[in-house]
Amino acid sequence: xxxxxxxxxxxxxxxxxxxxxxxxxxxxxxxxxxxxxxxxxxxxxxxxxxxxxxxxxxxxxxxxxxxxxxxxxxxxxxxxxxxxxxxxxxxxxxxxxxxxxxxxxxxxxxxxxxxxxxxxxxxxxxxxxxxxxxxxxxxxxxxxxxxxxxxxxxxxxxxxxxxxxxxxxxxxxxxxxxxxxxxxxxxxxxxxxxxxxxxxx
Amino acid sequence: xxxxxxxxxxxxxxxxxxxxxxxxxxxxxxxxxxxxxxxxxxxxxxxxxxxxxxxxxxxxxxxxxxxxxxxxxxxxxxxxxxxxxxxxxxxxxxxxxxxxxxxxxxxxxxxxxxxxxxxxxxxxxxxxxxxxxxxxxxxxxxxxxxxxxxxxxxxxxxxxxxxxxxxxxxxxxxxxxxxxxxxxxxxxxxxxxxxxxxxxx
Numbered sequence: 001x002x003x004x005x006x007x008x009x010x011x012x013x014x015x016x017x018x019x020x021x022x023x024x025x026x027x028x029x030x031x032x033x034x035x036x037x038x039x040x041x042x043x044x045x046x047x048x049x050x051x052x053x054x055x056x057x058x059x060x061x062x063x064x065x066x067x068x069x070x071x072x073x074x075x076x077x078x079x080x081x082x083x084x085x086x087x088x089x090x091x092x093x094x095x096x097x098x099x100x101x102x103x104x105x106x107x108x109x110x111x112x113x114x115x116x117x118x119x120x121x122x123x124x125x126x127x128x129x130x131x132x133x134x135x136x137x138x139x140x141x142x143x144x145x146x147x148x149x150x151x152x153x154x155x156x157x158x159x160x161x162x163x164x165x166x167x168x169x170x171x172x173x174x175x176x177x178x179x180x181x182x183x184x185x186x187x188x189x190x191x192x193x194x195x196x197x198x199x200x201x
Numbered sequence: 202x203x204x205x206x207x208x209x210x211x212x213x214x215x216x217x218x219x220x221x222x223x224x225x226x227x228x229x230x231x232x233x234x235x236x237x238x239x240x241x242x243x244x245x246x247x248x249x250x251x252x253x254x255x256x257x258x259x260x261x262x263x264x265x266x267x268x269x270x271x272x273x274x275x276x277x278x279x280x281x282x283x284x285x286x287x288x289x290x291x292x293x294x295x296x297x298x299x300x301x302x303x304x305x306x307x308x309x310x311x312x313x314x315x316x317x318x319x320x321x322x323x324x325x326x327x328x329x330x331x332x333x334x335x336x337x338x339x340x341x342x343x344x345x346x347x348x349x350x351x352x353x354x355x356x357x358x359x360x361x362x363x364x365x366x367x368x369x370x371x372x373x374x375x376x377x378x379x380x381x382x383x384x385x386x387x388x389x390x391x392x393x394x395x396x397x398x399x400x401x402x
Contacts, residue, residue: 013223014219014222014223014226015219015220015222015223015387018215018216018219018220018254019216019219019220021215021216021252021254022214022215022216022252022360022361025215025252025253026252026360029252037252037253039254046257051222051223051226051227051230051238052226052238052259053219053222053240053256054256054257054259055254055255055256055257056247056255056256056257058253058255106388126388127388146390146392147392157388157390158386158387158388159223159227159386159387159388159389160223160364160387160388160389160391161388161392163361163391164391164392164393164394167393167394167395168394168395171394171395176395176398179394179395180395183393183395185359185360186216186359186360186361187307187327187328187358187359187360187361187362188360188361188391188393189347189358189362189393190361190364190365190389190391190393191347191348191362191365192365192368192384192389192391193365193368193369193372193380194368194369194372194377194380194381194384197377
């Protein structure tokens with residue numbers, strides 16, 4: 001049984017946490033509901049995400065089950081607000097020390113770094129934030145990897161990269177064959193359009 | 202200015218609508234906020250999605266701005282409940298007739314079909330639902346395409362396929378170069394793990 005805790009806050013980027021949420025919960029479904037995923041925030045008030053979606057947290061920072069996996073999303077709320085919020089930073093440091101894995105998506109890496117969790121680590125972040133994170137010091141930004149595994153800290157590039165990272169993690173936790181089943185269930189066989197420039201029909 | 206309306210309901214699959222939501226809203230951000238995306242449901246009560254995430258709708262079926270794009274997600278709520286809900290089916294038929302585009306993700310195609318919108322069309326759906334949708338009649342299920350464009354009806358395969366479809370649509374609406382910028386912003390350069398079977402480090 002794996003318990004996934006996804007931190008959310010105002011102006012968290014929607015796909016940063018919903019991509020991994022879908023992977024973690026699909027993984028649990030395919031394991032007969034063995035696992036649990038919860039959204040955790042400072043209060044149980046609705047969170048207004050970075051692009052305006054309003055989501056209800058399941059738990060408060062001071063009232064949630066012990067986590068095996070912590071996930072920290074990015075968005076303006078991460079890099080502009082929560083990096084200055086001692087309550088959230090202290091919570092991340094405490095939970096990351098107890099959990100098996102501490103993970104981030106996009107500029108969530110800035111919040112992991114501000115909390116001390118990513119200090120001295122190799123990390124990935126959104127391409128537009130790489131210089132700024134590196135300038136913060138005591139961290140090595142890997143610029144050419146979709147996600148970076150350094151010990152039990154796993155960080156990923158911008159927004160959609162959390163899907164790949166989450167699939168890697170469920171494979172690490174529950175086996176490659178299982179991860180392949182999850183990928184099949186969510187039909188993650190990407191076909192981004194406009195990679196070529198073809199005549200319009 | 203483009204107005205995107207994403208229908209949600211209990212047991213809608215999370216990534217089915219949040220993937221396109223991220224693409225549509227990122228597109229708007231890169232167009233200086235020119236566009237609007239809203240979540241629409243039967244009531245403004247919180248919706249409990251298929252994997253347990255609770256989301257607040259922005260508008261009711263009878264009180265929303267006129268839509269340019271309608272998006273219908275899948276999930277158990279689509280194929281088991283809403284296909285039997287005349288209020289939602291009538292709304293879909295009415296809105297699809299007025300909107301420029303009617304789209305679906307995953308088993309949302311079943312709901313588009315039950316509403317009459319996908320009748321006589323070529324459509325995509327989740328791989329596990331293809332036989333059942335085809336058996337419903339008066340529809341051609343395309344089994345080997347990530348998303349299918351038939352006139353102004355655009356349907357996509359399971360869960361994650363909505364991201365590709367939404368990128369195609371913003372390119373169709375606002376140009377390929379713009380769609381490429383959106384793809385860059387969300388760093389949609391997929392790298393699914395475990396496509397090969399390599400030695401574990």
